Amino acid sequence: MGNISRLETFSNEFVCFVRATTDGGATGWGQCSTYNADITAQVFHRQVAPHALGQATDDIFGLVQRIEEKEHKFPGSYRCRALAGLDTALWDMKGRRVGRPVVELLDGEPCAIRAYASSMKRDITPEDEAARLCRLRDEQGFDAFKWRVGAECGRDVDEWPGRTEAVVPTVARALGDGVAKLVDANSGFSPARAIEVGRLLEAEGVSHYEEPCPYWELAQTKEVTDALDIDVTGGEQDWDLATWARMIEMRAVDIVQPDVMYMGGIARTLLVARMAAKAGLSCTPHSANLSLVTICTMHLLGAIPNAGKYLEFSIEGADYYPWQQNLFLGDPFAVHDGKLCIPDGPGWGVEINPAWLDAAAYQKSEIEG
Numbered sequence: 001m002g003n004i005s006r007l008e009t010f011s012n013e014f015v016c017f018v019r020a021t022t023d024g025g026a027t028g029w030g031q032c033s034t035y036n037a038d039i040t041a042q043v044f045h046r047q048v049a050p051h052a053l054g055q056a057t058d059d060i061f062g063l064v065q066r067i068e069e070k071e072h073k074f075p076g077s078y079r080c081r082a083l084a085g086l087d088t089a090l091w092d093m094k095g096r097r098v099g100r101p102v103v104e105l106l107d108g109e110p111c112a113i114r115a116y117a118s119s120m121k122r123d124i125t126p127e128d129e130a131a132r133l134c135r136l137r138d139e140q141g142f143d144a145f146k147w148r149v150g151a152e153c154g155r156d157v158d159e160w161p162g163r164t165e166a167v168v169p170t171v172a173r174a175l176g177d178g179v180a181k182l183v184d185a186n187s188g189f190s191p192a193r194a195i196e197v198g199r200l201l202e203a204e205g206v207s208h209y210e211e212p213c214p215y216w217e218l219a220q221t222k223e224v225t226d227a228l229d230i231d232v233t234g235g236e237q238d239w240d241l242a243t244w245a246r247m248i249e250m251r252a253v254d255i256v257q258p259d260v261m262y263m264g265g266i267a268r269t270l271l272v273a274r275m276a277a278k279a280g281l282s283c284t285p286h287s288a289n290l291s292l293v294t295i296c297t298m299h300l301l302g303a304i305p306n307a308g309k310y311l312e313f314s315i316e317g318a319d320y321y322p323w324q325q326n327l328f329l330g331d332p333f334a335v336h337d338g339k340l341c342i343p344d345g346p347g348w349g350v351e352i353n354p355a356w357l358d359a360a361a362y363q364k365s366e367i368e369g
């Protein structure tokens, strides 16, 4: 099996890929969380790699946990964003070694999974949003959609006056029956306003109400969950396992939404999924861009018994997220009939574009000699 002898990063401001190599010559590719990825690469080489070099690769969770303990003075998002690069590279390595996709290592199997088309835009009129989502329904067969209400951490102030009251019925009615309707408030509302918006959602057939209140205010979120019949969901920013335990125990949400990359990788995300399963809650992870996060999430959803109804699939393209273009060879995000196929090749089953790697900033940590 060998021990980890080299950890390399290939980064720009948005994306940081990681290559792990053992002294036996095994390799695996992973990714740190997106955005400020150049900073995350520094954290990776300073606070993750030194503890990982020389270590065995068989117990991924054990290694991740040990690194958290070694860096216990630095809890938080950056440490997890960096840890995700190590964790996901080691899962890929594990899969490549035995010639199997990660989904199989997690006791699932490659299959087609239903996706919901996820809008990232608020700076779009209700009419334009309705038109583009209907086009995706007709052209690509999606039967589930998420759009945005309120404003990010908006304190009850909409993106512009009246937008929420307009965008909910406009989009919901345009999409029509037989389509799952989801909205995301991104921490936008107080409980009172969130419940008022929730009534509108119920009336318009929306079934998933994401992050209605500031996400760190679990009691506020629970107030909304208790008041409404539809599913209140959340957790995408949360990485702390104690917070997750509390959120699940108090039933702050009906559906948990960990992000594999914000969580620090697959091993820690599995803990959240299992905690939720024990409490009878399903898990619909957050995967809001077309980097490795969506690939890892596909493998996870193919394996966990409490997988939610669909994969989050960002519909934004080169105009909105130019940085996510050309990360991989081929098209691992091809959509057929509103579904995506979990890659069935070894590891994550994707190949990172060598031209992208060539253009990225390169750093390495390795054992001397």
Ligand SMILES: [Mg+2]
Pocket: 184, 186, 210, 211, 236, 286
């Ligand atoms: Mg969200």
